[in-house]
Amino acid sequence: MPPETGRLTLESLLHLTGDPAFWAACAVTLFAGFVKGVAGFAMPLIMISSFSAFLPPEQALAGLILPTLVTNVSQATRQGVAAAWDSVLAYRRFLIATLVMIVVSAQFVRVIPQAAFLMLLGLPITAFALAQISGRKLALRLEHRDRAEWIMGGIGGLYGGVSGVWGPPLIVYLLSIGAEKVETVRVQGVVFFLGALVLFGAHLQTGLMAGPNLWFSAALVLPAMAGQVFGQRVQDRMDQARFRRWTQGLLVLTGVNLVWRALML
Template identity: 65%
Template sequence: MDSLFVTLTLWQVGLALAIVVFAGFVKGAVGFAMPLIMVSAFSAFLPADVALAGLILPTLVTNISQAFRQGWAPAMETARDYRRFLIGTVVFILLSAQLFWLIPRMGYLLLLGVPVTLFAGAQLLGLPLALKLEHRARAEWVLGVIGGLYGGVSGIWGPPLLVYLLSINAPKIQAVRAQGVVFLIGAIALLAAHLGTGLMQGERLWFSAILVPAAMLGMALGYRVQDRLDQVRFRRWTQALLVASGLNLIRQAFMG
């Protein structure tokens, strides 16, 4: 391990592996939150560039599993159904990744954390905040662009999609598969973008690679929980986790 990593210690790598198992478990159970958990926890003991690089390959591989869990045909159908969101996300991940070294961390954390927390919190309280279905296409474009803008610089583009899925009250299986498909294509774009920026090279690339098996272990455990959740509990868990994720983003913004 010492010969592979120069700037990372054994305890940092071990702690990162434990965090990724937990993040994979949560993702397996509700379909999202892996990057949120990883970035949040990694920021406490890893440099920002290492934290972002670390989540890229585990996110890519676990989303392959999630997107194709029901087979190739359902995944392709989902990609067609959410094509506007996908296009917006991918294009703006590629664009915003070029700004990774320029965007103030506090700014994008607050801009993402505050609206996500308010929306999910209102849903938990039972307030009717669903997007009108006649504006579905417009909402997909707008939220896809927002997700892509954040995704390129932070590795996190899930909350806008979750807000959309909650608004249209997507069934559990469809919602989880939609997350997997959108996150997978976004993850491919993120990897391609940061191969270009130089982030995914050397030690950072190896660090990300060794986290993949831990992520898949967590996913396998989380799938067992997901299969037991009914639609109502799944929706409540998703809302609660979105609130927690949003609050954590706000905390990170003020704590640096």
């Protein structure tokens, strides 16, 4: 990866593009962007899981931040800025809880062991998704929706600051309330964008997003966007039932992957 410097130089760019790990990261990001375009989520999880096989943990986390930030701008505003703002207002409790906990937990990214966090998140996510696929009704009761937003948002933010992945609790919540496809994807974009923005700011302060890590992350924006565009074309042809099955299946894989990551740490 590029030399330890905060300035973007020709030397650093040549060093970056000459590293096989960089091209491997681009391929992973292209695929992750495609999945995100189809389902609206899972890009950070695919990236962090794959990156961990050939990159240091901190660089793996840094790499996903800017692609996540940029792709979610497109996803959140696909139906217009007004629709995105409506989603902010409708899910404001979830957003507040998520953003606050991302800031808090990001400060401990270098000291908190991730294995226990990932296991505690992965097991219930997997169980929930499998139950949904099997036809069991596990929807949250609407009279407790406000409380559920605070709790699920806080859980997502807690894990997000440490691992860069805060989507699964949101997906569980949206599946539970029966949100339709367009709303689901837009709300994911809004929550993920604001979360990525806060995570980026938090790790500018921690020093994680500086020098080579910053430029590495910036270089992955293009393959992320390209993959997302192709994925969105597939999503547009899906009906609600098929989209829900895709979401449930990816949620199972997400949970299993979180458990696997915990066991490998």
